[in-house]
Amino acid sequence: MEVKGHNGTVVWDGTFITIRRKGFLARATIGKGEKRIPVGSVTAVQWKPAGALVNGFIQFTLGGGNEARSRFGAQTMDAVHDENSVIFVKNQMRAFDALRSEIEQAIAARYAPPVQAAAPASDPLAHLRQLAELHAAGVLSDEEFNAKKVEILGRL
The missing domain is CATH 1.10.1200 (Non-ribosomal Peptide Synthetase Peptidyl Carrier Protein; Chain A)
Structure with missing residues (x-):
């Protein structure tokens, strides 16, 4: 699954989340290039929906990461400068929501207890x-x- 956002593209292959950045906006904020994150390293997915006047974002939290709480009204602007976040506009939100759902299912599956084989029915x-x-x-x-x-x- 590949989803293009305002300041980057997120590619999900079931094992890795790849954030690709290119162009002027990437160079001016985070820097262009590619970051691959194994899904096992993701501890949370933060989501802010886009509105009529504001952009939304998806952010991947990594274990051992240094997170700071944004001040009121600055959440999206702080996400612009975070290398684990991708900003999206309202018409891109549906695709990012589907991406979020797939990644969260993969994270949950890693923590699900193993399925026990059913005991054979006794005769x-x-x-x-x-x-x-x-x-x-x-x-x-x-x-x-x-x-x-x-x-x-x-x-x-």
């Missing part, structure tokens, strides 16, 4: 045979065997 008749063998060997009493047998047959 009630095989279980009943095992109980019969234990009963015949004298491990189970008649009462214990009959109670378990009724329980197993009741589930069939």
